[in-house]
Amino acid sequence: MDLQQYLRRQAERINAELDRLVPPENAPPETIHKAMRYSLFAGGKRIRPVLALAASHAVQPGCPGIEAAACSLELIHTYSLIHDDLPALDNDDLRRGRPTCHKVFGEAMAILAGDALLTAAFQVLAGLACGDGTKVRIIAELSSASGTVGGMIGGQVHDLEGEGRKPDAELLDRIHRAKTGALLRASVRIGALYAGATGEQLAAFSKYGAHIGLAFQIVDDVLDVEQSSEALGKTAGKDAAQQKITFPAVYGLDASKVMAARELDLALGALAGFGEEATWLRGIAALIVRRTA
Amino acid sequence: MDLQQYLRRQAERINAELDRLVPPENAPPETIHKAMRYSLFAGGKRIRPVLALAASHAVQPGCPGIEAAACSLELIHTYSLIHDDLPALDNDDLRRGRPTCHKVFGEAMAILAGDALLTAAFQVLAGLACGDGTKVRIIAELSSASGTVGGMIGGQVHDLEGEGRKPDAELLDRIHRAKTGALLRASVRIGALYAGATGEQLAAFSKYGAHIGLAFQIVDDVLDVEQSSEALGKTAGKDAAQQKITFPAVYGLDASKVMAARELDLALGALAGFGEEATWLRGIAALIVRRTA
Numbered sequence: 041m042d043l044q045q046y047l048r049r050q051a052e053r054i055n056a057e058l059d060r061l062v063p064p065e066n067a068p069p070e071t072i073h074k075a076m077r078y079s080l081f082a083g084g085k086r087i088r089p090v091l092a093l094a095a096s097h098a099v100q101p102g103c104p105g106i107e108a109a110a111c112s113l114e115l116i117h118t119y120s121l122i123h124d125d126l127p128a129l130d131n132d133d134l135r136r137g138r139p140t141c142h143k144v145f146g147e148a149m150a151i152l153a154g155d156a157l158l159t160a161a162f163q164v165l166a167g168l169a170c171g172d173g174t175k176v177r178i179i180a181e182l183s184s185a186s187g188t189v190g191g192m193i194g195g196q197v198h199d200l201e202g203e204g205r206k207p208d209a210e211l212l213d214r215i216h217r218a219k220t221g222a223l224l225r226a227s228v229r230i231g232a233l234y235a236g237a238t239g240e241q242l243a244a245f246s247k248y249g250a251h252i253g254l255a256f257q258i259v260d261d262v263l264d265v266e267q268s269s270e271a272l273g274k275t276a277g278k279d280a281a282q283q284k285i286t287f288p289a290v291y292g293l294d295a296s297k298v299m300a301a302r303e304l305d306l307a308l309g310a311l312a313g314f315g316e317e318a319t320w321l322r323g324i325a326a327l328i329v330r331r332t333a
Numbered sequence: 334m335d336l337q338q339y340l341r342r343q344a345e346r347i348n349a350e351l352d353r354l355v356p357p358e359n360a361p362p363e364t365i366h367k368a369m370r371y372s373l374f375a376g377g378k379r380i381r382p383v384l385a386l387a388a389s390h391a392v393q394p395g396c397p398g399i400e401a402a403a404c405s406l407e408l409i410h411t412y413s414l415i416h417d418d419l420p421a422l423d424n425d426d427l428r429r430g431r432p433t434c435h436k437v438f439g440e441a442m443a444i445l446a447g448d449a450l451l452t453a454a455f456q457v458l459a460g461l462a463c464g465d466g467t468k469v470r471i472i473a474e475l476s477s478a479s480g481t482v483g484g485m486i487g488g489q490v491h492d493l494e495g496e497g498r499k500p501d502a503e504l505l506d507r508i509h510r511a512k513t514g515a516l517l518r519a520s521v522r523i524g525a526l527y528a529g530a531t532g533e534q535l536a537a538f539s540k541y542g543a544h545i546g547l548a549f550q551i552v553d554d555v556l557d558v559e560q561s562s563e564a565l566g567k568t569a570g571k572d573a574a575q576q577k578i579t580f581p582a583v584y585g586l587d588a589s590k591v592m593a594a595r596e597l598d599l600a601l602g603a604l605a606g607f608g609e610e611a612t613w614l615r616g617i618a619a620l621i622v623r624r625t626a
Contacts, residue, residue, distance in 0.1 A: 068487075068491075076481075123444055129445075155447070158451055159479050159481075160480060160481075163480060166469050172468070172469045176468050187456060188366065188453075193448055193452065197445060
């Protein structure tokens, strides 16, 4: 199986599980289930849940029920996209190549659909097939990575408040470690926790996760400058328009690309103690840096 | 100790614990912690957490760490108020007698502050002092009571979609069992679960919770008609203005009051198997029906 095949199969596993976990469109109240599913099944790459699957595979291949743990990450990610796109925040009309949730369902329903996906993530984790102690560790991990102190929401606030400010390396680092980095790192850790990783393994995955998280954001910033909206499936060039603090704005395009490559090296280095069981994690890291959308 | 004294003391316990659980205003990013605390410490009555404390007392007086479990309910309740007040939803300027969160901090920060309080509720539960099995049951309870299927968000959607429709007893029942009822019922159940209630005790509390939940909403609807905005600390008369489906709209004011009294009787009946240890639960039920704000 090559990496593309692997990724396609894992995305299918995740899509099937998401479909099972989220109430059907005809379950009342129908509108909100339609809105949740509209954004959830918009063809995302499922990078966070796939990272969780790949990390669990590296610890213990074939963990029954790991898909649900992985899906919690996509539920959180999708809620954050819906709320981020709202007129009061990024005011974006296009996401994953389609009109954003509030454009289709209205702002009220988009706010509630985001709230519902966030709530569903924890409901899913409470129902995992693993032991209670593992569930609690995973719930602590996800809530902290999504929260205000060093987590996703904190990063969004720093990002909002940074708009229009002088580009600043320290603020940039703080924004991105939190805004995208925390959830990507949590994806790897949650997969590993579910599979029963040792403390040493978990430390290695945390390092790997932090480096690919940073690489992911650098590449995202570069693509926002270099790619078209069509290629990205979302509005390109928005960072500059909104005077966001980005890696290209602080370091320039070329230096940003060098930094992304360095983060990839560090991520691969963190996996040095693993053998073939970490093949997919290595492949995903490389793909994150080399992607074009 | 009389009921008023009891309620004051429990509210103080809750306020102290909330202060401990939520990052201080000067923790970065400061703005969101300020926004969260602005809405959290606006002088709410803490009815949900106090119900959890009173239920835990009825099972096992003096449960160490129960305050944190109780606070999770106030975190969820406050997030729902912040999002409900947004221009896209109820568009309200006044809450608990003060300008609403988005009026003070802007819409973007109000959306994120709501998200952050919702996330914090589950972070708090993952850190409870009880056993992992109890934590998981409480997390399942809270997420389900806050969700789309029979939970708070589902009730809000039914409510939004009911605006302007012909008043209808069945829809009214569905809205309120979910919108306010589910979280009030969960408050009692979470307190009882934390204290290690038996199945039989839990069933009695669930009944009690469902009846006071309905009573609470009937009285809320009546007060919206009869009271001034000053007395309520929020905009009065909004239900009629927004053509909401309410108890007075469906049954008339007098019949609504009779129904509230009947729900109180049923709630007290559900506690028939308890002795003095349920005194506070009985007092709170009576207060819910007799309150004037």
